Structures are given as C-alpha cells and as structure tokens.
Amino acid sequence: MIQFKWRVLLALPGLLLCGASHAALGGHFGDLSGDATALHARSLSASSRQGTGYTREQIALPGGGTAVEFVDGGGKVFAVSWSAPVIPDLSILLGSYKSDYDSAQIAARDQHAGRGARRLRSPGMFQADNGEWVVFSAGHLRSFYGYSYLRSRLPAGFSLTQLTQ
Helix, strand or coil: CHHHHHHHHHHHHHHHHHCCCCCCCCCECCCHHHHHHHCCCCEEEEECCCCCCEEEEEEECCCCCEEEEEEECCCEEEEEEEEECCCCCHHHHHHHHHHHHHHHHHHHHHHCHHHCCCCCCCCCEEEEECCCEEEEEEEECCEEEEEEEEHHHCCCCCCHHHHHC
16 A cells, blocks of 8 residues: 555656647647647637638737647648747747757857857848758847748648748
C-alpha cells in the first residue's frame, strides 16, 4: 500500500504537466482551448468556408490583437499568424519550429555583425525560408505581426493572403 502511494505521488507531476495540450505549427490540432489557455486568451472563434479544406481558428489575445491557427481537413496546423501590440508567445504558435526561428534570427544577425547594424529586409522585419518552412515577422512598438507556414501542408486553393487578414 505504501509503495502504491509513492508511485502515485511520483507520477502526479508528470500527469499534471501533460494536461494542457495545445496545437502548434506542424502539430495535430486537438483543442483550441488549450492554446487559448496558454496564450491567456480573451475569446475564441472558429470559421471555415465551404469547400476550402481548412478551418481558421482565431484567438483574441489579452493585450489586444489576435493569433490565428489554420488547420487542414486532417487536423494538422499548416499555418499560424499573429497581429498584436506585443509579440505573442511564439513557442506556443510555432511549437517545434521555435528553435529554428531562433537559430535563423541568430544566423541573420551574425551574418551582418561585421557590417554594423543588423540589416534584414528593413528595420523591424525578419524573414526565413528553408524551402519547406517559412516565417515572417515584423513590427515596432505596439504593432507586431507575422506569420509562418509549411509549404507542403498548404491545402489546394489556399491563398497566402489569408495569413495577413
């Protein structure tokens, strides 16, 4: 009996950490409320257009602005976008691609380190494209926006302009 209690107590922290699931770029969309909780959302909404093959899941962020996850018919998140006064937690939106995002930013900074100021596309903008995964981030104080998508996962007929709406 005492052994059983110790096993339960040792397993409990692992079970608690697994409880909050959320979708992320390239991941399986399970529950919008998991992402909303992680992003401290004010509200949620989902919409899909007949025949588009995807759903647009929108999260109203606490400080204003929105985060959007685009989910294909198979339940995979193929794109995300954001527009807000502050950059939302990209580890939630980008998931496993967050480390690639960080690496690409460091590489871009290091590439231009010898030439003075960091020069990307223009002040406040960052873009990375490795052929499969694309990310774009831009903005300035109180106005940040960006998007990221997986080329091979884009549904037929999906327009990239949907990422900026």
